[in-house]
Amino acid sequence: MRRFQRLIQCLDQPPDKVMACTNETRSLPFRRQLCTLALLVGREPCWPRAALALQHRRLASVPPSLLDVQVNSGPTSNRRIEGQLNVEERRLLTESILLAPKAPQVAVEVGTWLGGGSTLHILRALHQRGSGHLWGVEADRSIYDRMIANIRKAAPEACARFTPLFGFSQNVIPQWLAEQQTGFQVDFAFLDGGNRPAEQVTEFDLLDPFIPVGGQLMAHDAKLRKGKWLVPYLKRLDHWQVTLHDVSDEGLLYARKISNRPSNRSRSSARRILLRLRLHPVEVAAVMVPSKLRGTVLRWLPKPLARRLADGRK
Numbered sequence: 014m015r016r017f018q019r020l021i022q023c024l025d026q027p028p029d030k031v032m033a034c035t036n037e038t039r040s041l042p043f044r045r046q047l048c049t050l051a052l053l054v055g056r057e058p059c060w061p062r063a064a065l066a067l068q069h070r071r072l073a074s075v076p077p078s079l080l081d082v083q084v085n086s087g088p089t090s091n092r093r094i095e096g097q098l099n100v101e102e103r104r105l106l107t108e109s110i111l112l113a114p115k116a117p118q119v120a121v122e123v124g125t126w127l128g129g130g131s132t133l134h135i136l137r138a139l140h141q142r143g144s145g146h147l148w149g150v151e152a153d154r155s156i157y158d159r160m161i162a163n164i165r166k167a168a169p170e171a172c173a174r175f176t177p178l179f180g181f182s183q184n185v186i187p188q189w190l191a192e193q194q195t196g197f198q199v200d201f202a203f204l205d206g207g208n209r210p211a212e213q214v215t216e217f218d219l220l221d222p223f224i225p226v227g228g229q230l231m232a233h234d235a236k237l238r239k240g241k242w243l244v245p246y247l248k249r250l251d252h253w254q255v256t257l258h259d260v261s262d263e264g265l266l267y268a269r270k271i272s273n274r275p276s277n278r279s280r281s282s283a284r285r286i287l288l289r290l291r292l293h294p295v296e297v298a299a300v301m302v303p304s305k306l307r308g309t310v311l312r313w314l315p316k317p318l319a320r321r322l323a324d325g326r327k
């Protein structure tokens with residue numbers, strides 16, 4: 014009976030609070046029961062997953078049926094909207110917010126597309142933690158309008174936590190940052206905009222000074238052209254700890270800031286590799302050839318080859 018009462022108490026708390034509980038609540042059998050109960054009472058789908066993830070090292074012993082919870086299902090599944098990222102990527106995105114030691118207050122993402130992927134999952138995670146706001150940058154007007162309508166439909170409960178920003182990240186981010194008060198910090202950033210590799214580096218360079226130690230950065234397409242520069246660049250910067258999640262053909266980068274600025278040596282090394290990447294013949298050609306001509310050439314090429322050149326797919 015006492016165990017049941019503890020389970021009910023835990024269900025009423027966010028997963029990170031459960032982590033901070035007693036030895037009993039930390040035990041795997043307790044968490045399994047908690048998960049089952051959470052599923053039975055129709056808790057938000059990320060909840061049981063997050064509670065389980067607190068036992069990362071022992072996840073292997075958790076029954077697969079419990080791990081199969083779809084992050085994008087649950088009470089709002091009848092309002093499903095279009096989005097990218099696979100289930101595993103959505104889970105990693107969600108967990109990075111749910112499990113952050115300090116609840117993120119400011120989150121920004123570049124490239125919302127239609128909203129059902131990263132935007133919805135970041136928003137729901139913030140809402141579940143009960144704090145935080147997401148700014149979402151999108152450069153395509155028709156997609157932007159549909160995304161806003163989609164988010165209103167799929168997550169009305171979390172809409173107040175969302176501010177869409179229209180335009181290209183290179184213009185929008187500096188303007189957005191300039192409008193903030195002194196001491197403004199960005200706790201979480203997700204980069205998934207355009208395919209040109211320089212863009213993620215520019216977005217990172219703009220945001221980095223505003224990200225505090227402990228802040229998190231994630232970027233999609235880490236294995237493709239989009240992430241081709243950011244990954245080696247960031248890996249050389251010793252004020253960030255970088256992990257690559259090999260969970261999709263596209264790849265997901267996760268990085269946590271571990272000190273305020275890089276050492277001089279690592280900064281020089283990062284700049285050197287960036288210069289070398291910028292001078293790669295394919296990238297030089299991409300800058301020199303007018304975009305109209307590039308588009309025409311890509312349309313004429315066989316699809317697999319065009320995809321290889323445009324977004325770096327194998």
Ligand SMILES: C[S@@+](CC[C@H](N)C(=O)[O-])C[C@H]1O[C@@H](n2cnc3c(N)ncnc32)[C@H](O)[C@@H]1O
Pocket residue numbers: 095096097098123124125126127128129130131132150151152153156180181182183205206207208212
């Ligand atoms: C791959 S999709 C994003 C997918 C989305 N994150 C998801 O999880 O569903 C890339 C989006 O970025 C937008 N985009 C491209 N370049 C951009 C830029 N420089 N700034 C902002 N958005 C950009 C595109 O219009 C497109 O909607």
